[in-house]
Amino acid sequence: MAQDDVFKKIVSHAKEYGFVFPSSEIYDGLSAVYDYGQNGVELKNNIKRYWWESMTLLHDNIVGIDSAIFMHPTIWKASGHVDAFNDPLIDNRDSKKRYRADVLIEDAIAKIDEKIEKEVAKARKRFGESFDEALYRQTNPRVAENVAKREALHQRFANAMNAGDLEELRQIIIDQEIVCPISGTKNWTEVRQFNLMFKTEMGSTADGAMTVYLRPETAQGIFVNYLNVQKTGRMRIPFGIAQIGKAFRNEIVARQFIFRMREFEQMEMQFFVRPGSEMEWFKHWKEWRLRWHKALGLGDRKYRYHDHEKLAHYANAATDIEFEMPFGFKEVEGIHSRTNFDLSQHEKFSSKKIQYFDPELNESYTPYVIETSIGVDRMFLSVLCSSYEEQELEGGDKRVVLHLPAALAPVKCAVLPLVKKDGLPEKAREIVDDLKFDFTTHYEEKDAIGRRYRRQDAIGTPFCITVDHQTLEDNTVTLRERDSMKQTRVAIADLHKLIHDQVSLNSLLRRI
Numbered sequence: 001m002a003q004d005d006v007f008k009k010i011v012s013h014a015k016e017y018g019f020v021f022p023s024s025e026i027y028d029g030l031s032a033v034y035d036y037g038q039n040g041v042e043l044k045n046n047i048k049r050y051w052w053e054s055m056t057l058l059h060d061n062i063v064g065i066d067s068a069i070f071m072h073p074t075i076w077k078a079s080g081h082v083d084a085f086n087d088p089l090i091d092n093r094d095s096k097k098r099y100r101a102d103v104l105i106e107d108a109i110a111k112i113d114e115k116i117e118k119e120v121a122k123a124r125k126r127f128g129e130s131f132d133e134a135l136y137r138q139t140n141p142r143v144a145e146n147v148a149k150r151e152a153l154h155q156r157f158a159n160a161m162n163a164g165d166l167e168e169l170r171q172i173i174i175d176q177e178i179v180c181p182i183s184g185t186k187n188w189t190e191v192r193q194f195n196l197m198f199k200t201e202m203g204s205t206a207d208g209a210m211t212v213y214l215r216p217e218t219a220q221g222i223f224v225n226y227l228n229v230q231k232t233g234r235m236r237i238p239f240g241i242a243q244i245g246k247a248f249r250n251e252i253v254a255r256q257f258i259f260r261m262r263e264f265e266q267m268e269m270q271f272f273v274r275p276g277s278e279m280e281w282f283k284h285w286k287e288w289r290l291r292w293h294k295a296l297g298l299g300d301r302k303y304r305y306h307d308h309e310k311l312a313h314y315a316n317a318a319t320d321i322e323f324e325m326p327f328g329f330k331e332v333e334g335i336h337s338r339t340n341f342d343l344s345q346h347e348k349f350s351s352k353k354i355q356y357f358d359p360e361l362n363e364s365y366t367p368y369v370i371e372t373s374i375g376v377d378r379m380f381l382s383v384l385c386s387s388y389e390e391q392e393l394e395g396g397d398k399r400v401v402l403h404l405p406a407a408l409a410p411v412k413c414a415v416l417p418l419v420k421k422d423g424l425p426e427k428a429r430e431i432v433d434d435l436k437f438d439f440t441t442h443y444e445e446k447d448a449i450g451r452r453y454r455r456q457d458a459i460g461t462p463f464c465i466t467v468d469h470q471t472l473e474d475n476t477v478t479l480r481e482r483d484s485m486k487q488t489r490v491a492i493a494d495l496h497k498l499i500h501d502q503v504s505l506n507s508l509l510r511r512i
């Protein structure tokens with residue numbers, strides 16, 4: 001099945017089974033804004049818990065905060081967001097549609113990549129076992145021509161972006177003969193910079209309202225609380241501050257479902273270190289964060305690093321952790337060495353001394369910062385996409401199953417009386433009443449047992465517990481495992497331990 005079709009199926013599965021709904025749907029939706037349903041919110045909370053506990057429980061030098069979304073507007077001046085948090089935009093005069101100029105060019109580059117890959121795939125099929133892919137890529141004239149075209153375009157694009165040359169971006173669009181997907185014309189306006197922050201007003205207009213911004217990242221809430229936490233927590237460098245919270249960006253190109261949203265959630269940790277030690281810590285966090293991802297067991301080959309060639313003016317190293325989504329490898333997390341830029345800027349703009357006295361060195365300095373920044377929604381999408389499977393079963397039956405990491409699954413176990421009579425529902429309820437204190441437990445008695453299993457598979461429930469007539473005699477049940485569909489007879493008294501061993505966050509944390 002084409003990856004596009006798989007992705008469409010995942011999006012509709014997410015809606016059908018209460019994971020993600022389009023926002024304001026009964027009013028025809030609100031572009032790039034989504035709501036999480038009854039199963040989605042549980043999965044999302046479990047992802048957040050996994051991240052939070054990995055930071056604050058496993059590290060005695062990392063503490064959390066929860067700062068307000070509204071902050072003093074000067075914070076965004078100091079951080080550079082007011083002046084430089086922009087996307088280059090271009091309008092098509094015929095369709096009146098607005099696009100990100102950089103994305104139009106990236107799409108053109110991706111089209112050349114597709115041509116190259118198609119050519120290689122055709123040759124692989126033609127030559128079979130004896131196919132030498134590296135040699136073919138070097139020697140086939142059509143492939144070589146496209147590779148050269150791609151490299152030249154990529155270089156020109158990178159130069160224009162680095163120089164902030166908006167005219168050159170427009171010229172690339174003209175030269176590449178890029179057309180508007182709606183009108184099909186090349187009738188483009190100039191390229192303009194567009195700030196991504198949402199603005200609103202605080203206070204009544206009569207009092208003189210102040211323009212405030214919805215935060216575009218949670219990190220600044222950490223920087224402006226650095227001194228509060230360091231002093232009240234008596235923190236010694238190196239130490240970290242973690243935060244989970246909403247962020248808002250007026251994204252113009254909103255696509256790929258919850259991958260790029262206007263309201264999303266971030267999990268960020270700023271790690272404050274001694275100047276000069278930042279590269280060592282950057283390496284540490286780069287490796288540690290990848291271990292955190294891999295511990296989920298979604299497949300080690302689905303991750304790769306993407307080191308940034310072009311660094312923001314305040315960074316001296318940056319890398320992304322990319323995950324293989326159905327639409328290619330995409331950024332899920334960024335790890336940045338942000339130098340002392342943010343703290344120094346806040347010191348300058350607030351005129352407050354923001355320093356650390358290092359008792360070992362007997363000197364004060366502005367700490368350097370390593371940041372790990374991951375989007376909750378992108379993490380959610382990567383977990384959902386890699387867990388989704390349509391399976392053909394023996395006997396021609398089919399099922400859709402979500403192989404979610406058990407510790408993240410929204411529902412841990414479902415208790416199902418085989419029939420709705422003979423005291424089986426009552427016995428099943430007794431089991432629920434015991435398990436519900438430790439696990440999210442569902443009770444279901446409607447429909448044939450097979451259909452109930454399928455419904456639980458579709459939301460990724462790791463265990464189904466079936467109560468039958470034998471249960472009334474010997475206090476045993478069948479425990480059905482989601483992935484293997486294997487059923488074993490176990491004592492009710494053993495259920496708690498059997499389930500806990502598989503679904504606890506603790507076991508996931510120990511794997512990092």
Ligand code: GAP
Binds near residue numbers: 249331375
């Ligand atoms: N404080 C650094 C920072 O915000 P970023 O690379 O702009 O860095 C970090 O964002 C992470 O936030 C990204 O790796 C991504 O997972 C998530 N993210 C950014 N913009 C997003 C959007 N529009 N929708 C969903 N997630 C987004």
